[in-house]
Amino acid sequence: MEATETVRDRDRDRHRSPEATPGVICSELDIVYTVFGARKKATTTEGEQPWLERFLRQRRQVDTGNVRKVHAVKGVSFVARHGEAVGIIGRNGSGKSTLLRAIAGLIPPSGGRAWAAGRPALLGVNAVLLTGLTGSRNVMIGGLALGLSPREVRARYDDIVEFSGIGDFVDLPMSAYSSGMGARLRFAISTAATPDILMIDEALATGDAEFQARSRERIAEIREQAGTVFLVSHSNAAIRESCDRVLWMDQGRLIMDGPTEDVVSAYEASHRKGGR
Amino acid sequence: MSSVSTEPEILSPTETLVDVTSMPTPPPLSPEECAELARSAGLSELGVRPHRRHYLREIWEFRHLVWHLSSAQAYATNQNNHLGQLWAVINPLLLVGSYYLIFGLLLKTRGGTENYIAFLTVGIFVFGYSASAIIAGARAVTANIGLVRALRFPRAILPMSVTLTQLLVSLPAFGVLLVMIPLTGEPFSWHWLLFGPALVLQTVINLGIAFFLARIVNAARDTANLVPVVIRLARYVSGVFFSITHYAGHGLVSMLLLYQPLAVTMTIGREALMDQYPLTWSSWAAAGIWAVVLGAGGLVFFWRGEGRYGSD
Ligand SMILES: Nc1ncnc2c1ncn2[C@@H]1O[C@H](COP(=O)(O)OP(=O)(O)OP(=O)(O)O)[C@@H](O)[C@H]1O
Numbered sequence: 001m002e003a004t005e006t007v008r009d010r011d012r013d014r015h016r017s018p019e020a021t022p023g024v025i026c027s028e029l030d031i032v033y034t035v036f037g038a039r040k041k042a043t044t045t046e047g048e049q050p051w052l053e054r055f056l057r058q059r060r061q062v063d064t065g066n067v068r069k070v071h072a073v074k075g076v077s078f079v080a081r082h083g084e085a086v087g088i089i090g091r092n093g094s095g096k097s098t099l100l101r102a103i104a105g106l107i108p109p110s111g112g113r114a115w116a117a118g119r120p121a122l123l124g125v126n127a128v129l130l131t132g133l134t135g136s137r138n139v140m141i142g143g144l145a146l147g148l149s150p151r152e153v154r155a156r157y158d159d160i161v162e163f164s165g166i167g168d169f170v171d172l173p174m175s176a177y178s179s180g181m182g183a184r185l186r187f188a189i190s191t192a193a194t195p196d197i198l199m200i201d202e203a204l205a206t207g208d209a210e211f212q213a214r215s216r217e218r219i220a221e222i223r224e225q226a227g228t229v230f231l232v233s234h235s236n237a238a239i240r241e242s243c244d245r246v247l248w249m250d251q252g253r254l255i256m257d258g259p260t261e262d263v264v265s266a267y268e269a270s271h272r273k274g275g276r
Numbered sequence: 277m278s279s280v281s282t283e284p285e286i287l288s289p290t291e292t293l294v295d296v297t298s299m300p301t302p303p304p305l306s307p308e309e310c311a312e313l314a315r316s317a318g319l320s321e322l323g324v325r326p327h328r329r330h331y332l333r334e335i336w337e338f339r340h341l342v343w344h345l346s347s348a349q350a351y352a353t354n355q356n357n358h359l360g361q362l363w364a365v366i367n368p369l370l371l372v373g374s375y376y377l378i379f380g381l382l383l384k385t386r387g388g389t390e391n392y393i394a395f396l397t398v399g400i401f402v403f404g405y406s407a408s409a410i411i412a413g414a415r416a417v418t419a420n421i422g423l424v425r426a427l428r429f430p431r432a433i434l435p436m437s438v439t440l441t442q443l444l445v446s447l448p449a450f451g452v453l454l455v456m457i458p459l460t461g462e463p464f465s466w467h468w469l470l471f472g473p474a475l476v477l478q479t480v481i482n483l484g485i486a487f488f489l490a491r492i493v494n495a496a497r498d499t500a501n502l503v504p505v506v507i508r509l510a511r512y513v514s515g516v517f518f519s520i521t522h523y524a525g526h527g528l529v530s531m532l533l534l535y536q537p538l539a540v541t542m543t544i545g546r547e548a549l550m551d552q553y554p555l556t557w558s559s560w561a562a563a564g565i566w567a568v569v570l571g572a573g574g575l576v577f578f579w580r581g582e583g584r585y586g587s588d
């Protein structure tokens with residue numbers, strides 16, 4: 001992909017200084033979601049209850065309100081440098097995706113502060129892209145939203161479609177894609193612009209072996225160009241292969257931050273201890 | 277931090293625990309050190325509102341995104357049925373037919389109008405565009421929260437593209453309008469050309485209202501439910517089916533009804549297309565003033581919330 005030359009590439013030597021410059025800084029970052037439509041009790045048993053009780057319970061729910069807060073990321077601090085590939089691991093719901101969205105500038109911090117260099121591209125499992133629209137429309141919209149000009153997107157269009165390997169399906173709405181096809185297209189779009197910061201949230205998991213190999217190459221290329229890469233994955237093998245540093249999240253807190261091998265083995269040891 | 281600690285913390289993400297006490301964590305930098313490092317490395321802070329001039333430049337840089345989002349979404353609106361884009365024309369025609377039956381033949385609100393069908397058609401189509409743009413604009417941020425949480429762009433793009441989408445969706449209806457008007461017996465005239473500028477003024481007014489509502493609805497969801505109600509009310513007092521001056525006279529109430537933004541856009545539309553309504557300075561000036569006040573005021577109001585969109 002020669003077409004990935006951007007203005008930013010020209011000054012990449014600046015990033016190659018011995019003590020690499022920071023790409024992302026988080027300082028005591030807090031993210032709190034507000035959830036609407038939360039209900040205290042399960043609704044599945046409602047049909048079997050006498051109407052009076054149901055009525056009373058509904059009354060009570062109106063009183064308590066149905067807005068709740070989820071404190072998804074709590075006081076996370078770290079500095080990631082240019083050219084670094086940082087893995088993020090942790091159990092389901094531990095706040096990994098939320099942390100990524102926050103450092104992509106997509107969710108404003110509820111507390112603490114965060115800084116980032118340049119334009120981040122976030123690649124999520126079910127993020128981006130308008131599923132009612134065709135793949136080619138999504139290539140254009142995604143490219144524009146990543147800061148390319150229409151001409152640049154058109155120039156890269158063939159590369160993007162080729163890399164995604166979805167062929168004639170680009171003219172079908174994305175709702176007709178398999179999850180792997182969607183993931184490939186998203187990956188192709190997000191990396192077309194050589195982002196300063198690439199964040200991958202389990203987006204590679206649904207791809208086949210060939211795609212995973214190609215995407216690993218692409219990740220290496222981006223790191224080479226002094227970008228910062230974040231990878232969220234439940235596959236410890238993938239983390240070991242691509243990352244040199246790992247953050248371990250649990251219940252919204254960053255509980256360990258260090259070289260890949262140390263953190264991943266501690267994480268593996270923790271399930272053995274906890275899960276027997 | 278303070279905004280968080282005052283909220284009661286209700287849920288923790290997961291209930292399982294690992295023993296973390298024995299694990300090493302590198303000493304993190306203090307907030308001041310972080311800020312200093314960020315400044316020296318030239319990083320930009322996330323979740324803060326950009327400067328006003330900077331914001332305008334960003335919007336300008338993303339202008340192509342507005343266009344591509346709008347055209348794609350306008351096209352997708354009528355895509356999932358067999359007649360497809362034809363519905364964009366059939367729908368307004370059916371609407372005119374049914375309103376003519378109710379208001380022209382049954383309720384007889386045609387007082388003071390010479391060409392009631394033309395009067396009604398302009399009213400329905402012009403108001404219809406405002407109504408759909410305002411209702412969709414109010415949800416511009418909340419309905420696109422997926423996009424907000426996936427891509428970084430100035431959020432003012434959303435009300436803009438939603439308004440433009442509704443304009444594009446309404447264009448076939450305006451085409452029908454321009455074909456119908458001469459059929460109802462209106463003579464051709466040069467001032468038909470003014471229908472274009474009238475549409476531009478109306479679009480800016482709609483956009484301004486969308487800016488205001490989008491931020492309000494994002495902050496307080498429940499208000500979104502009031503918007504359609506207010507619009508429905510406005511439909512009956514803005515002179516869609518009847519001439520305000522004929523039924524409400526020339527008093528203060530009539531002036532208020534006549535010069536509110538939604539009525540003014542219909543007035544200038546009728547002045548452009550209908551022989552009975554000569555061009556008047558007052559209505560065009562009123563439309564221009566509304567466009568400037570609502571457009572600029574709305575953008576500033578929306579910009580003040582930038583950096584907080586997507587937080588809940
Ligand atoms: N859009 C949302 N609205 C409200 N709460 C949310 C939202 N997204 C996530 N959460 C909550 O935030 C917490 C962290 O979720 P997050 O998606 O960041 O976890 P994760 O570590 O990515 O999990 P997984 O491994 O399953 O992807 C969870 O408790 C979840 O319920």
Ligand SMILES: [Mg+2]
Pocket residue numbers: 096097098201
């Ligand atoms: Mg996740």
